[in-house]
Amino acid sequence: MSSQDRDKWNKRYQDGWYQSRSHASEYLIKRLTENRYHHALDLGCGLGRNINFLKDICDQVTGIDISNVAIQKNIEATSDLDKIHWHCLDLCNLSEIDFKEYDLIVIVRFMNNKLIQKLPALCQPGTEFIIEQHLETDLKVAGPTSRSHRMKKNEIRELLDSCLFLDFFEGIDNDPDGKTVSLVKCHVKNIRE
Numbered sequence: 001m002s003s004q005d006r007d008k009w010n011k012r013y014q015d016g017w018y019q020s021r022s023h024a025s026e027y028l029i030k031r032l033t034e035n036r037y038h039h040a041l042d043l044g045c046g047l048g049r050n051i052n053f054l055k056d057i058c059d060q061v062t063g064i065d066i067s068n069v070a071i072q073k074n075i076e077a078t079s080d081l082d083k084i085h086w087h088c089l090d091l092c093n094l095s096e097i098d099f100k101e102y103d104l105i106v107i108v109r110f111m112n113n114k115l116i117q118k119l120p121a122l123c124q125p126g127t128e129f130i131i132e133q134h135l136e137t138d139l140k141v142a143g144p145t146s147r148s149h150r151m152k153k154n155e156i157r158e159l160l161d162s163c164l165f166l167d168f169f170e171g172i173d174n175d176p177d178g179k180t181v182s183l184v185k186c187h188v189k190n191i192r193e
């Protein structure tokens with residue numbers, strides 16, 4: 001486990017970061033409200049704001065995060081641990097995850113391009129991916145200041161070039177808390193056999 005990353009995120013969650021951001025990703029809601037899934041996996045789930053939405057449209061939901069502080073908070077706040085599963089894992093090491101169990105994979109503002117690129121080969125054909133990431137821009141927007149924590153334009157299309165794109169957006173957007181953000185958002189289906 002990358003102990004530096006883990007310590008950094010643990011400190012943020014101990015200091016109360018993201019506590020007020022309880023709304024699920026609006027993109028997730030927009031794309032999935034009409035659908036139902038068997039088992040969704042939220043990678044880099046943080047405090048579980050997206051799991052709270054996914055649990056109503058899925059039979060089972062699993063959230064993975066490197067921060068044991070976030071995962072412990074989530075476990076304590078969950079009443080239905082038969083349906084909602086939380087795991088503390090470093091997603092730089094994928095060997096412990098059986099991606100074939102899931103028909104929906106969600107990644108929201110957790111940057112790991114190597115992981116995104118590997119997903120089509122790891123998942124069953126038909127699995128859907130919803131991905132939302134900060135996008136590079138010259139404008140003054142909320143979110144990470146370092147370019148290395150933002151995707152480049154069209155990068156997601158290159159990483160997922162074997163997938164069918166059901167929806168794609170790159171540009172300036174507004175978060176529900178009123179902050180201006182630059183985002184890439186996509187909903188894709190794995191068609192790799």
Ligand SMILES: C[S@@+](CC[C@H](N)C(=O)[O-])C[C@H]1O[C@@H](n2cnc3c(N)ncnc32)[C@H](O)[C@@H]1O
Nearest residue numbers: 009044045046065066067090091092108109110
């Ligand atoms: C900006 S937060 C986003 C959290 C959540 N997806 C959301 O939208 O609220 C990024 C999350 O990625 C997690 N993370 C960072 N590196 C990780 C890694 N190597 N493995 C698993 N999770 C990681 C952090 O702990 C943090 O919770």
